[in-house]
Amino acid sequence: MSVASRSCEEPADVEAPAELGGAVIRAAAAGSRVAELLRDGTLARYPSCPVCASRSRRPVFDNAGPNRYIRAIPSVAALSVREIRELLQVHRCEECSASYCDPWLSRRTSGRLYATGFGQHVQGWRIFHESLADSDVETHCYWQKHAWEWIRAAFGPVRSYAELNCPFTGLLTLFRRAESDPASYRRLVQASLRNARSGRRYPGGLGASFRRLLRPAVSARAMRLVGSGPVATPRERCLVIEPSSLCWGSNCISSGVSCHALAPDLLGAALSNFEDVCRDGIRFDVAVLTQLDHHFEPMALLDRFLEVSTVVMVAGHSSNRFTKQHLMAFGPETVQHLVGRGYAAVDLTNETVHPSKRVVNQCFLVSKQLEL
Numbered sequence: 001m002s003v004a005s006r007s008c009e010e011p012a013d014v015e016a017p018a019e020l021g022g023a024v025i026r027a028a029a030a031g032s033r034v035a036e037l038l039r040d041g042t043l044a045r046y047p048s049c050p051v052c053a054s055r056s057r058r059p060v061f062d063n064a065g066p067n068r069y070i071r072a073i074p075s076v077a078a079l080s081v082r083e084i085r086e087l088l089q090v091h092r093c094e095e096c097s098a099s100y101c102d103p104w105l106s107r108r109t110s111g112r113l114y115a116t117g118f119g120q121h122v123q124g125w126r127i128f129h130e131s132l133a134d135s136d137v138e139t140h141c142y143w144q145k146h147a148w149e150w151i152r153a154a155f156g157p158v159r160s161y162a163e164l165n166c167p168f169t170g171l172l173t174l175f176r177r178a179e180s181d182p183a184s185y186r187r188l189v190q191a192s193l194r195n196a197r198s199g200r201r202y203p204g205g206l207g208a209s210f211r212r213l214l215r216p217a218v219s220a221r222a223m224r225l226v227g228s229g230p231v232a233t234p235r236e237r238c239l240v241i242e243p244s245s246l247c248w249g250s251n252c253i254s255s256g257v258s259c260h261a262l263a264p265d266l267l268g269a270a271l272s273n274f275e276d277v278c279r280d281g282i283r284f285d286v287a288v289l290t291q292l293d294h295h296f297e298p299m300a301l302l303d304r305f306l307e308v309s310t311v312v313m314v315a316g317h318s319s320n321r322f323t324k325q326h327l328m329a330f331g332p333e334t335v336q337h338l339v340g341r342g343y344a345a346v347d348l349t350n351e352t353v354h355p356s357k358r359v360v361n362q363c364f365l366v367s368k369q370l371e372l
């Protein structure tokens with residue numbers, strides 16, 4: 001037996017150095033490839049946590065698989081799907097539990113991905129169409145309803161309200177639906193789509209312009225619905241547009257209609273940016289930010305909103321289910337980090353997820369002015 005055992009063990013003893021040597025060779029090749037991609041500007045280094053700036057981190061295994069964004073990256077950069085999965089290492093911050101990639105796409109490459117590689121926020125449009133069909137009651141609608149209840153409990157009646165970049169992933173559709181019956185909402189959506197569709201704006205020269213003048217303005221119809229429903233909704237709404245090369249921006253179009261074009265007419269939200277907000281001295285009771293993880297400096301942008309808002313709700317992808325659509329994702333310990341920075345913050349992740357659904361997003365309230 002002892003002889004047989006030795007004969008089985010011997011090849012392993014002999015192969016171990018060869019395997020180690022292979023791993024060293026593969027690591028050297030990967031390092032050389034990363035260096036090449038850093039030099040040509042395809043990738044960039046992100047050596048510290050985008051949330052807390054700590055450099056204390058541990059690598060984590062990326063088991064998310066290739067999503068639609070990973071599959072789109074090769075169309076804008078000389079990277080294969082295999083390289084994206086193997087070279088863009090995911091790390092978990094030891095301080096705040098955020099996950100992030102290092103290396104990750106440079107801002108230039110990321111800008112191309114979100115402009116031409118995958119220039120449409122599919123999830124946002126899905127939520128919009130489900131609001132129309134009234135078919136999403138357990139995921140986004142559930143989050144909307146409970147997020148709004150928690151906001152109202154923390155702040156009380158909300159007069160002025162803001163969102164960031166995407167008009168569909170926050171509460172704006174909840175407000176509009178609450179202000180009209182389902183049939184009126186569907187008619188309003190169809191009218192807003194007709195009005196905003198770029199291909200019909202000037203289809204027939206002067207004659208079309210006259211016909212357009214004779215058509216009732218959608219915004220007038222929309223305004224008649226404000227405040228007419230049973231749920232108290234904010235009368236002043238604003239969609240703050242902040243450009244980011246990690247975001248679809250004005251390129252986010254479905255069937256010839258930009259999501260931003262629907263914000264004023266359909267959702268009653270004025271379009272603005274931080275320059276205008278600061279110049280005009282605008283203040284928000286509440287801001288709901290669902291696109292913070294689509295910015296390279298999410299905490300700097302959060303601080304800007306906290307300067308002009310009494311309460312901010314953040315909802316974003318969770319580091320427990322990190323995918324390489326993003327540079328980073330918030331972690332379950334982000335709230336403790338914010339409290340450590342002196343902010344009032346409370347985690348509402350579990351309170352806003354339907355009991356039958358798994359947690360894929362982190363959700364928290366934060367304020368520099370209120371005790372939460």
Ligand SMILES: [Zn+2]
Pocket residue numbers: 049050051052053054093094095096097098
């Ligand atoms: Zn961190």
